[in-house]
Amino acid sequence: MAIDWTHFTPMSALAGGALIGIAAMLLAALTGRIAGISGIVGGLLRPHPGEIGWRVAFVVGLMSAPVLYALLGDRVDVQIDASNAMIVAGGLLVGVGTRLGSGCTSGHGVCGLARRSPRSVAATLTFMAAGFFTVFLSRHVFA
Amino acid sequence: MIRHTHWNETLASLAAGLIFGVGLVASGMTQSEKVLAFLDLASAWDPSLAFVMGAALVVAFPWFALSAGRAKSVLGLPMRLPSARDIDRKLLAGAAAFGVGWGLVGLCPGPALVALATGSPKAVLFAVAMLAGMGLYEAIVRKDELKTA
Numbered sequence: 001m002a003i004d005w006t007h008f009t010p011m012s013a014l015a016g017g018a019l020i021g022i023a024a025m026l027l028a029a030l031t032g033r034i035a036g037i038s039g040i041v042g043g044l045l046r047p048h049p050g051e052i053g054w055r056v057a058f059v060v061g062l063m064s065a066p067v068l069y070a071l072l073g074d075r076v077d078v079q080i081d082a083s084n085a086m087i088v089a090g091g092l093l094v095g096v097g098t099r100l101g102s103g104c105t106s107g108h109g110v111c112g113l114a115r116r117s118p119r120s121v122a123a124t125l126t127f128m129a130a131g132f133f134t135v136f137l138s139r140h141v142f143a
Numbered sequence: 144m145i146r147h148t149h150w151n152e153t154l155a156s157l158a159a160g161l162i163f164g165v166g167l168v169a170s171g172m173t174q175s176e177k178v179l180a181f182l183d184l185a186s187a188w189d190p191s192l193a194f195v196m197g198a199a200l201v202v203a204f205p206w207f208a209l210s211a212g213r214a215k216s217v218l219g220l221p222m223r224l225p226s227a228r229d230i231d232r233k234l235l236a237g238a239a240a241f242g243v244g245w246g247l248v249g250l251c252p253g254p255a256l257v258a259l260a261t262g263s264p265k266a267v268l269f270a271v272a273m274l275a276g277m278g279l280y281e282a283i284v285r286k287d288e289l290k291t292a
Contacts, residue, residue, distance in 0.1 A: 001184060001188050002187050003188055004186075004187035007177070007180060007191075008191055010191070012169055012170055013171065013191040013198070014198040015169055015198075016168070016169035017166065017170055017194060017196060017202075019162055019163070019165055019166030020162075020167065020170070020199040021198060021200065021202025021203040022166075023159045023162040023163035024159075024163070024202075024203045025206045025207075026155065026158065026159045026162065027159035028206070028207070028210070028222075029206065029210065030151075030152075030155035030217050031155050031159075032215070032216035032220045032222040032223050033156075034223075034224055034225060035163060037253040041256070041274070045277055045278055053152070053156075054152050054156040057154070057157040057160065058156040058157065058159060058163075059256060060157060061156065061157040061158065061161035061162075062160040062253065064164065065257055066261045068161070068165065076168050076173060076257070077174070078174070078258040078266050079176060080250070080258075080263065080265040080266060080269065081176065082247060082248045082249070084265075086247045086248060087248055087265055087269045088272045089244070089247060089272075090245070090248035090250070091255075091269040091273040091275070091276060092273070092275060092276040093240045093241065093243050093276065094244035094248075094251065095272065095274060095275060095278075095280070096237075096276040096279055097236075097238065097239070097276075098241045098251075099237065099276075099280035100280060101236070101237020101239075102225070102234060102237065104251050104252045105196075105245075106163075106251075108238070109196055110196060110199045110200065112225075113196075113200055113204075114207045115211075118228055119230055122238070123235070123237075126235050126238035126242060127239070128242065129242065130239045130243050131182045131243075131245045132182055132184055134182070134242065135183045136183070136184070136185055138246065139179075140185050
């Protein structure tokens with residue numbers, strides 16, 4: 001396998017990843033919660049009393065990141081090449097799948113693995129495999 | 144006293160969310176193309192995503208190991224960490240569906256919300272579909288629970 005050295009960004013990946021780890025640690029240490037984005041958002045769709053404020057605050061914080069970048073004079077560019085049909089299908093699958101599977105890249109992939117949860121190991125291996133397989137099909141078989 | 148704790152919880156969550164979001168932007172994970180370049184093993188491979196997860200794990204792992212068994216958080220709130228351990232069909236089917244959707248577009252829930260905040264029309268479309276998917280799940284689960292009740 002050839003590494004794409006022109007696009008590989010190890011330093012910013014490590015720095016950004018460390019921030020994500022710090023955020024997950026901070027939320028768990030201070031509030032006793034898991035920083036799983038799909039769970040935090042999904043919990044807002046059927047809110048329990050006392051479970052709304054912290055979830056909204058986390059999502060507001062998350063979505064403020066591009067605003068903070070803008071204030072510092074840096075634009076966050078979002079480029080999505082997928083067709084609208086693929087975006088709708090992908091969004092629906094991500095929404096249903098993360099709730100059915102109790103987590104996503106953050107909840108299972110970062111927090112769950114850090115907690116050595118067998119469920120999260122199984123889920124992470126599964127969504128990674130499904131992701132690799134889907135990209136192989138969409139880019140190399142049905143391209 | 145309770146009110147005081149409540150605001151601490153809100154502020155801590157806000158800070159954690161912001162740091163998480165900055166981490167996603169800084170690491171490049173809000174660029175769907177970069178995620179797809181990680182998932183595409185059959186072309187020139189961009190391993191950045193593995194470095195992001197690796198760094199996050201290196202930071203979070205020791206803390207979770209040291210704090211295992213704690214009953215209260217630093218703010219005095221009960222620890223509410225998941226305790227389920229069984230690997231069932233629901234978990235694997237959900238993870239597989241999520242992986243397919245992730246591979247189709249290159250966005251998972253965190254980056255999707257950050258992208259939504261930029262106002263990019265395609266990101267808005269993805270976020271609406273994702274929330275609809277989550278709502279669909281809630282509707283089905285709720286129906287099931289009513290049936291079994």
